[in-house]
Amino acid sequence: MMTVANGVGHSAPTTSGRDLRALLRELITVEHVRGGLIVAPDGLLIASELPSHIPVEALSALAATLGRELEVRGPRLRRGSFLMANFAAGDGSVFLGGTPVGFILLLAGAEANRERVRHAMRGAIDAVRQAWKR
Numbered sequence: 001m002m003t004v005a006n007g008v009g010h011s012a013p014t015t016s017g018r019d020l021r022a023l024l025r026e027l028i029t030v031e032h033v034r035g036g037l038i039v040a041p042d043g044l045l046i047a048s049e050l051p052s053h054i055p056v057e058a059l060s061a062l063a064a065t066l067g068r069e070l071e072v073r074g075p076r077l078r079r080g081s082f083l084m085a086n087f088a089a090g091d092g093s094v095f096l097g098g099t100p101v102g103f104i105l106l107l108a109g110a111e112a113n114r115e116r117v118r119h120a121m122r123g124a125i126d127a128v129r130q131a132w133k134r
Helices: 020-027 056-076 114-131
Strands: 004-005 010-013 033-037 045-049 084-089 092-100 102-109
Touching: 010 092, 020 033, 020 045, 020 102, 020 114, 033 056, 045 056, 056 102, 084 114, 092 114, 102 114
Parallel strands: none
Antiparallel strands: 004 010, 033 045, 033 102, 084 092, 092 102
8 A cells, every 4th residue: 555645655554463474574665675573572583584694583682672672761761652763874774663562673774765664664563553452
């Protein structure tokens, strides 16, 4: 599904938030996103779509550690509940989002449109939240 805001097309997730592998496959189609993974809060890998040279286990442990830390510190920083964080360097960015089942991490190149990636992540996070309501 495509939505248009300010003349820029954005893809919103069309996959159910319960099919996490399909949701991740859809997220990595965003232009200049190199790969991603979904991990449980304890670091257990749920789904991965990463280039072969990236160590999956180390990245999933990092995603869980950063995600838990942001969940704990978010309220103390008075920024509300943790939804998403972006870590940027010269050669790319890491996007990390919290969901009821764990964390979504995306790796994007430096040329990626950050707002487009954030928009896709927000849509995916919302889809997972809707699917996993209590």
